[in-house]
Amino acid sequence: MLIDFFLHLKARKLPVSTREFLMLLEALRERVSGNSIDDFYFLSRACLVKDESHYDRYDRAFGEYFKGVTEIPGLESELPEEWLRAMAKKLLSPEEKAKLEALGWDKLMEELKKRLEEQKGRHQGGGKWIGTGGTSPFGNSGYHPEGIRIGGESAGNRTAVKVWANREFRNLDDNVELGTRNIKVALRRLRRFAREGAAEELDLDETIRGTARNAGWLDLKMRPERHNKVKVLLFLDIGGSMDDHVRVCEEMFSAAKSEFKHLEHFYFHNCVYDFVWSDNVRRHGERLPLWDVMHRYGNDYKLVLVGDATMSPYEIMHPGGSVEYNNEEPGAVWLRRLLDTYPAAIWLNPEPEASWNYRPSIGMIREIMESRMFPLTLDGLARAMRELNK
Amino acid sequence: MRFEGSSTYVATADLKLAVNAAITLQRPLLIKGEPGTGKTMLAEEVAAALRLPLLQWHVKSTTKAQQGLYEYDAVSRLRDSQLGDDRVRHIGNYIVKGVLWQAFEAEEPTVILIDEIDKADIEFPNDLLRELDRMEFHVYETRETIRARHRPIVFITSNNEKELPDAFLRRCFFHYIQFPDRETMVRIVDVHFPGLKKELLTEALEVFFGLREVPGLKKKPSTSELIDWLKLLLAEDIPPEVLHSKDKKVVVPPLHGALLKNEQDIHLFERLVFMAQRNR
Numbered sequence: 012m013l014i015d016f017f018l019h020l021k022a023r024k025l026p027v028s029t030r031e032f033l034m035l036l037e038a039l040r041e042r043v044s045g046n047s048i049d050d051f052y053f054l055s056r057a058c059l060v061k062d063e064s065h066y067d068r069y070d071r072a073f074g075e076y077f078k079g080v081t082e083i084p085g086l087e088s089e090l091p092e093e094w095l096r097a098m099a100k101k102l103l104s105p106e107e108k109a110k111l112e113a114l115g116w117d118k119l120m121e122e123l124k125k126r127l128e129e130q131k132g133r134h135q136g137g138g139k140w141i142g143t144g145g146t147s148p149f150g151n152s153g154y155h156p157e158g159i160r161i162g163g164e165s166a167g168n169r170t171a172v173k174v175w176a177n178r179e180f181r182n183l184d185d186n187v188e189l190g191t192r193n194i195k196v197a198l199r200r201l202r203r204f205a206r207e208g209a210a211e212e213l214d215l216d217e218t219i220r221g222t223a224r225n226a227g228w229l230d231l232k233m234r235p236e237r238h239n240k241v242k243v244l245l246f247l248d249i250g251g252s253m254d255d256h257v258r259v260c261e262e263m264f265s266a267a268k269s270e271f272k273h274l275e276h277f278y279f280h281n282c283v284y285d286f287v288w289s290d291n292v293r294r295h296g297e298r299l300p301l302w303d304v305m306h307r308y309g310n311d312y313k314l315v316l317v318g319d320a321t322m323s324p325y326e327i328m329h330p331g332g333s334v335e336y337n338n339e340e341p342g343a344v345w346l347r348r349l350l351d352t353y354p355a356a357i358w359l360n361p362e363p364e365a366s367w368n369y370r371p372s373i374g375m376i377r378e379i380m381e382s383r384m385f386p387l388t389l390d391g392l393a394r395a396m397r398e399l400n401k
Numbered sequence: 402m403r404f405e406g407s408s409t410y411v412a413t414a415d416l417k418l419a420v421n422a423a424i425t426l427q428r429p430l431l432i433k434g435e436p437g438t439g440k441t442m443l444a445e446e447v448a449a450a451l452r453l454p455l456l457q458w459h460v461k462s463t464t465k466a467q468q469g470l471y472e473y474d475a476v477s478r479l480r481d482s483q484l485g486d487d488r489v490r491h492i493g494n495y496i497v498k499g500v501l502w503q504a505f506e507a508e509e510p511t512v513i514l515i516d517e518i519d520k521a522d523i524e525f526p527n528d529l530l531r532e533l534d535r536m537e538f539h540v541y542e543t544r545e546t547i548r549a550r551h552r553p554i555v556f557i558t559s560n561n562e563k564e565l566p567d568a569f570l571r572r573c574f575f576h577y578i579q580f581p582d583r584e585t586m587v588r589i590v591d592v593h594f595p596g597l598k599k600e601l602l603t604e605a606l607e608v609f610f611g612l613r614e615v616p617g618l619k620k621k622p623s624t625s626e627l628i629d630w631l632k633l634l635l636a637e638d639i640p641p642e643v644l645h646s647k648d649k650k651v652v653v654p655p656l657h658g659a660l661l662k663n664e665q666d667i668h669l670f671e672r673l674v675f676m677a678q679r680n681r
Contacts (some may be wrong), residue, residue, distance in 0.1 A: 027569070030571050031571055032429065037426055038425070038426055041425050041426060043418070043421055043422040043425045043426070044421075044422070049414070050418060053415040053418045054419075056415075057415075057418065057430075057574045058422070058574060060575060061565075061571070061573070062570075063577035064437075066577065079433070215475070215476070219475045221478065222479065227479075227483065229479075246457055258617065
């Protein structure tokens with residue numbers, strides 16, 4: 012029976028090994044746990060799963076195996092989030108957003124509240140979740156899709172069944188969450204230590220060896236210190252459709268900043284053209300020609316572009332297509348120039364990967380990037396870092 | 402030997418099970434979890450509960466696996482040789498025993514804590530594979546093999562800063578300490594402050610979990626921060642009503658610096674409170 016369970020886990024793409032399976036059997040033989048299914052769940056999880064980002068996958072596989080029929084457990088807890096996101100977008104149309112943004116934050120909040128009130132009357136199910144959001148003392152966080160919390164943390168006596176059925180570890184799945192810390196871990200894959208530069212550190216082993224060879228006369232040997240020599244150029248798309256992704260980009264940026272010693276960042280809007288800027292507040296005053304950037308930073312820099320690549324195809328393909336000014340050369344030309352200068356380059360896209368096919372501009376950028384475009388999830392970041400390391 | 406939690410440490414059922422599995426099968430237990438959920442404390446508590454000596458090895462970015470076994474103090478030997486000290490003739494005088502060696506030759510079973518293993522170099526866990534698996538190692542300088550008399554109980558904590566190699570993971574049990582829910586939290590606080598007034602605790606937990614819900618915080622307050630905060634509340638003798646006032650009037654909870662450690666977080670939080678006050 013357990014062999015089938017083991018194979019089932021394997022089929023669900025959990026990285027379980029025979030050695031771990033034998034460990035589980037050994038633990039069962041030693042009667043480490045009681046006989047209840049809860050105990051077995053915890054024990055098998057401790058034996059077989061070695062990464063909390065796999066907990067969710069394990070919960071699903073476990074549920075499937077021991078319950079048989081539930082095809083998509085947790086579907087009901089996933090729908091509202093999507094639905095809420097959709098609603099936040101639906102309630103305030105882009106024009107309204109723009110209009111309200113001009114009015115200021117407070118007005119915006121009021122407006123949204125009013126809408127949610129109306130919504131309460133019409134939608135029974137929907138009102139409940141928004142209600143929870145509203146009672147929070149700091150509430151009103153409804154505008155940003157990220158801001159809405161659904162349901163709330165589970166309380167009460169938690170049994171294992173609830174754990175796997177509720178899929179409490181869903182947030183730890185590496186396709187979903189992107190906290191600053193997680194990004195740091197992902198970015199760290201790019202770290203490359205190298206010995207370079209002047210001699211700085213006493214090499215004890217070599218000194219001893221040298222001294223012994225000198226029959227006891229001290230022979231000091233030095234070696235250069237190790238340091239992180241990865242250099243990164245970060246280009247961030249800002250404004251417009253990127254506003255929905257501000258938070259995830261902020262996290263990504265703050266993580267990158269603390270992770271790389273040599274990090275230069277620039278902003279652009281939708282697509283890169285003749286110039287970029289490095290301070291968004293003074294974007295009109297302090298522009299930096301892209302040529303200067305390419306000349307100043309050598310081709311050992313790794314290029315990371317972050318943007319949703321969602322724009323009109325004209326902005327990429329035609330001169331004068333930019334929404335901001337009359338550009339002489341199309342964005343595609345500038346993007347190719349960047350890629351020619353920096354062979355190691357990737358594009359990170361905060362839009363979900365599944366939606367890429369429906370946006371022509373994403374397809375075009377991807378083509379220019381030679382499909383080096385990755386979603387801004389942990390898994391995507393990891394793949395991107397692997398690509399950069401090639 | 403079984404670990405059933407202790408009077409100073411609240412262990413959930415799944416944690417106890419993982420600890421007991423590791424004790425029974427004599428395999429290392431790898432612990433991960435949010436900072437401040439009691440990863441390091443676990444080893445201390447297990448050692449205290451089982452009345453076994455605890456050997457701690459705090460890993461730093463410069464730590465080498467070899468240092469856990471032994472170190473050959475070549476510099477002292479070199480110095481002694483120039484001074485003509487007699488000890489210099491025997492290399493054994495210059496071998497400094499590491500944590501694992503001490504545990505291996507102890508008369509009774511021991512508990513080893515390898516703290517924050519992810520801080521070390523990427524090769525660090527791999528270099529310890531054989532030692533943790535077979536519980537033996539070879540001393541090259543004196544040509545002897547050290548074997549464990551009793552297999553120690555090994556706890557390893559990680560903050561997830563680096564990925565650990567698969568080969569290493571396969572040899573361990575793994576447990577992720579989840580952030581405690583409200584009930585567990587009440588038990589935890591109870592252990593630390595037995596005489597705490599009910600109202601204060603309820604109000605404090607309300608504020609605490611509310612704060613964890615605030616979107617966009619860079620570092621959410623954790624258990625250890627809650628404990629510190631409660632300590633401060635008690636020291637300042639703050640009545641529960643002050644915390645409660647949030648229904649009628651939104652205020653910044655007193656001493657919130659103990660909960661929020663990040664300047665940006667405090668700023669964001671104060672701004673949110675300010676907005677909430679204006680919006681009502």
